[in-house]
Amino acid sequence: DTAVSQTPKYLVTQMGNDKSIKCEQNLGHDTMYWYKQDSKKFLKIMFSYNNKELIINETVPNRFSPKSPDKAHLNLHINSLELGDSAVYFCASSQRWRRETQYFGPGTRLLVL
Amino acid sequence: QKEVEQNSGPLSVPEGAIASLNCTYSDRGSQSFFWYRQYSGKSPELIMFIYSNGDKEDGRFTAQLNKASQYVSLLIRDSQPSDSATYLCAVTPNQAGTALIFGKGTTLSVSS
Secondary structure (H helix, E strand, C coil): CCCEEEECCEEEECCCCCEEEEEEECCCCCEEEEEEECCCCCEEEEEEEECCEEEEECCCCCCEEEEEEECCEEEEEECCCCHHHCEEEEEEEECCCCCCCCEECCCEEEEEC | CCCEECCCCCEEEECCCCEEEEEEECCCCCCEEEEEEECCCCCCEEEEEECCCEEEEECCEEEEEECCCCEEEEEECCCCHHHCEEEEEEEECCCCCCCCEECCCEEEEEEC
């Protein structure tokens, strides 16, 4: 019955590799988000999709590419991983854009060696 | 650059006391205000949201919003050790194409 789910939960990989994180929500929400939480626990928006359309694309390296095949899914692909990409990546969703409460997934802990 | 500021803490209170968590924001036109709780190693979970000036109460939690002072606070009455967590203030600024901006969080420690 998980509302927002992410896979994998943990990801350990070498520098230079390419990896993907998947997110799915079963809440029927229109909007989905990717956040990065660094070692200092600062939570920062990376991307947002509303009805499969990219709404927010913060200053994120081009190595990060989101993809939303449908409203219930938002995936994040990362090329040429770097040490600084190590963080926890959270997916979230909200019923509609902006004012709405966001519900977070459990997070994907990425460690780049 | 829109900002949300919180004292990182830790804020230490004894069990049963009132914990007061504060947050200021830079965008005067901000519209929606949220408090999230994050336990160590877990994801943020919503505690309260508030849109209008004044107080909003939900159980032991009270959110207070003062738009003139650009200030939002969270009071936790009868604090319990299970309230020990990081509390994140989040604000929706009045700017098209932006979503929630989070503060860096205040760590609360409730001792029994």
